[in-house]
Amino acid sequence: MTIKKKSRVTSLAAGRPPTARKPKSISRKATKALINTHHVLEKKKAQAIAKGDRAAEIAIESEIDALGGIEKYQLASLQGQRLDRGGDSSHILMEWLNSMDSTISSSAGAHLKMLEVGALSTKNACSASGFFDVERIDLNSQSDGILQQDFMKRPLPKDDSERFDIISLSLVLNFVPDAMGRGAMLLRTLDFLKQPDTQYSSGLRTFFPSLFMVLPAPCVTNSRYMNESHLETIMNALGYVKAQSKITHKLVYHLWVRKSGVQCPPATFKKTELRPGHSRNNFAVVLSGSSG
Ligand SMILES: C[S@@+](CC[C@H](N)C(=O)[O-])C[C@H]1O[C@@H](n2cnc3c(N)ncnc32)[C@H](O)[C@@H]1O
Numbered sequence: 001m002t003i004k005k006k007s008r009v010t011s012l013a014a015g016r017p018p019t020a021r022k023p024k025s026i027s028r029k030a031t032k033a034l035i036n037t038h039h040v041l042e043k044k045k046a047q048a049i050a051k052g053d054r055a056a057e058i059a060i061e062s063e064i065d066a067l068g069g070i071e072k073y074q075l076a077s078l079q080g081q082r083l084d085r086g087g088d089s090s091h092i093l094m095e096w097l098n099s100m101d102s103t104i105s106s107s108a109g110a111h112l113k114m115l116e117v118g119a120l121s122t123k124n125a126c127s128a129s130g131f132f133d134v135e136r137i138d139l140n141s142q143s144d145g146i147l148q149q150d151f152m153k154r155p156l157p158k159d160d161s162e163r164f165d166i167i168s169l170s171l172v173l174n175f176v177p178d179a180m181g182r183g184a185m186l187l188r189t190l191d192f193l194k195q196p197d198t199q200y201s202s203g204l205r206t207f208f209p210s211l212f213m214v215l216p217a218p219c220v221t222n223s224r225y226m227n228e229s230h231l232e233t234i235m236n237a238l239g240y241v242k243a244q245s246k247i248t249h250k251l252v253y254h255l256w257v258r259k260s261g262v263q264c265p266p267a268t269f270k271k272t273e274l275r276p277g278h279s280r281n282n283f284a285v286v287l288s289g290s291s292g
Helices: 028-051 054-066 069-080 090-098 101-105 179-192 228-237
Strands: 112-117 132-138 146-148 166-170 210-216 240-247 251-258
Touching: 028 054, 028 069, 054 069, 090 166, 090 210, 090 251, 166 179, 179 228, 210 240, 228 240, 228 251
Parallel strands: 112 132, 112 166, 132 146, 166 210
Antiparallel strands: 210 251, 240 251
């Protein structure tokens, strides 16, 4: 198998389904503010639900609706994928794989399956590469090639033919409003990935089966409850080993390769303060259970 040369999306219009109307561009500042406000409201909503406070839940829902709901949030996220704003995150994954080009090229016949969770476009770099058979899901599908489905409710695979070589969670884990939910999402990736002992040619074995994960950089660089080494400890406990990582001022990218089973007994990770200070955010991942 060869990796087709990256056909970079050159404009937002090129990454949009042909039937969709051209949305109005939102300024960089407004995009960031809208995404942040949406995350804060989703978090407050999750807290209201946890407390059983239905009145607060309804009030917060109407605030989310007034902002334009998930559609406006997704539009803002798509704006963030514009080339002039850094491009879609999957081009980093393709850069990593292209750096292995010769080894991967010699792996003719490999048929790699990707599950893209939180897909906004069918034309991002990993789709355009031709390297993967991509199955795309999102809570709110924006296009024909994207199945409307909650990853946390996706039926479990019956056998390996329904499992994936790679899962993409790009800017999705931080969308989950609570730390337990994030832990559950990470655990659930294991149900949908092929086993660590899957036979790959030696070149592919370096990269698969794996989880491509992208987070806003401050989740790792400025959280009270998370830093790079804590994230790595959690991922290691799930059987993942860091194969690649990259940090920019906005985003942190990781490729986690599944190398072993989950630690037995499964490790527990609580919300523990690692980096005190007033100006920190509260991004955290809590793991409290066994794997599927
Ligand atoms: C910020 S957007 C990220 C889009 C794109 N992956 C990117 O990197 O720009 C987050 C998306 O994740 C989706 N999402 C969040 N939780 C999800 C879940 N449990 N199942 C499926 N999609 C989910 C949301 O609907 C939203 O469209």
